[in-house]
Amino acid sequence: GAGVSQSPRYKVAKRGQDVALRCDPISGHVSLFWYQQALGQGPEFLTYFQNEAQLDKSGLPSDRFFAERPEGSVSTLKIQRTQQEDSAVYLCASSLGGHRDSYSNQPQHFGDGTRLSIL
Amino acid sequence: GENVEQHPSTLSVQEGDSAVIKCTYSDSASNYFPWYKQELGKRPQLIIDIRSNVGEKKDQRIAVTLNKTAKHFSLHITETQPEDSAVYFCAASTPGSARQLTFGSGTQLTVLP
Numbered sequence: 001g002a003g004v005s006q007s008p009r010y011k012v013a014k015r016g017q018d019v020a021l022r023c024d025p026i027s028g029h030v031s032l033f034w035y036q037q038a039l040g041q042g043p044e045f046l047t048y049f050q051n052e053a054q055l056d057k058s059g060l061p062s063d064r065f066f067a068e069r070p071e072g073s074v075s076t077l078k079i080q081r082t083q084q085e086d087s088a089v090y091l092c093a094s095s096l097g098g099h100r101d102s103y104s105n106q107p108q109h110f111g112d113g114t115r116l117s118i119l
Numbered sequence: 120g121e122n123v124e125q126h127p128s129t130l131s132v133q134e135g136d137s138a139v140i141k142c143t144y145s146d147s148a149s150n151y152f153p154w155y156k157q158e159l160g161k162r163p164q165l166i167i168d169i170r171s172n173v174g175e176k177k178d179q180r181i182a183v184t185l186n187k188t189a190k191h192f193s194l195h196i197t198e199t200q201p202e203d204s205a206v207y208f209c210a211a212s213t214p215g216s217a218r219q220l221t222f223g224s225g226t227q228l229t230v231l232p
Contacts, residue, residue, distance in 0.1 A: 004162075033219055042125075042208050042222030043163065056217035091163070107153060108220060110162040 002026075004111035006092050012117045013082050021077045021114045025094030032075050033108060034067055035091040043091050049075060050098045082118045089113040121146040121213050125223025132199050133231050140226045142209035143191040151212040152185060152192050153220065158205045166207075167194070199230045 005024040013019050025032050031050055035043035036059075045059040051072035060067070064082075069075040079086055093108040122145040132138050144152075150171035155163035169176045169183045169192065176183050180199075185192040196203055206227050210220040 031218075033217070035220075040225070042210075042225050043220070045217075045219040045221070048217030048219055050217075056219065059219070107165050107168060109165070110155075112162045 004092055004094055004109055006090075006111035006114050008114055009112060010115050010117075012119065014119050015082060015084060017082055018078065018080045019082055019116065021079075021090050021116070023075045023077070023092030023094075023111060025073065025075070025092070026109055027073075029094035029096055029109075030098045031095045031106075031108075032069060033093045033095075034075070034077050035093065036061075037089040037091055037113070039088075046077070046090075079116075082116075084118045087116055087118045089115050121149055121211055121221040123209060123211050123221050123223045125209050125226060127226060128224065129227045129229070131229045131231060134199060134201060136199055138194075138196045138199055138203070138228055138230075140194045140207055140209070140228070141191060142193070142211075142223050143189075144211040144221075145190065146211070146213050147187075147190060149211040149213045151218075152183070153210050153212075154183060154194050155208045155210065155222075156205045157208065157225075163208060196228075199228075201230050201232050204228055204230045 007022045034046040037043040047067045048056040049069040064080045066078045091113045093110045095108045096106040125142045153168035156166045157163045180197045182195045206225045208225050209223040212218050
């Protein structure tokens, strides 16, 4: 695949349900980021993986949010007991290098996102 | 943490005119500044970026300037075309963390034919 792939593109859930959002990064990309984008706003950082290691989860808004990347490739963002304020577009991005290696500050390439609506 | 301010929030120009969008950042350690274009319902697309060891970078009709002393950077689009209409986001990346991007709030650019 040429780019970052996210699924589903749209997800509607009732308040209280759990959801899982998938990100398939560009092959070979070490770094993977999740961002949350509210309507009319810029993306906001949620969490960062270098390979399978979650090195930064400082942006996760609550302990209902959980992310994993067990094999260093595909990542899943899970939201438990969804609330209406979780409604947003969830964007995944990947970049070639790790945060400290010689490829640091490589461009981040974004997926199309998952638009999550909580009813 | 880093804070990025972007203005204007909306900008309308006539086709063929130039457009300028400005951003300021707060963390003097930030060293990478990308600009993304986002069309409605689409992914943010990188259009140009600049690193802190460079003061200006140009790619065809698009240029970015960086003033590290003043902690601000700007996007310049010349000879605008209707297909340039979109939301533009500036961002800053700070070393020592995950190198996550801190984004501005976006500028809705409308190019009038």
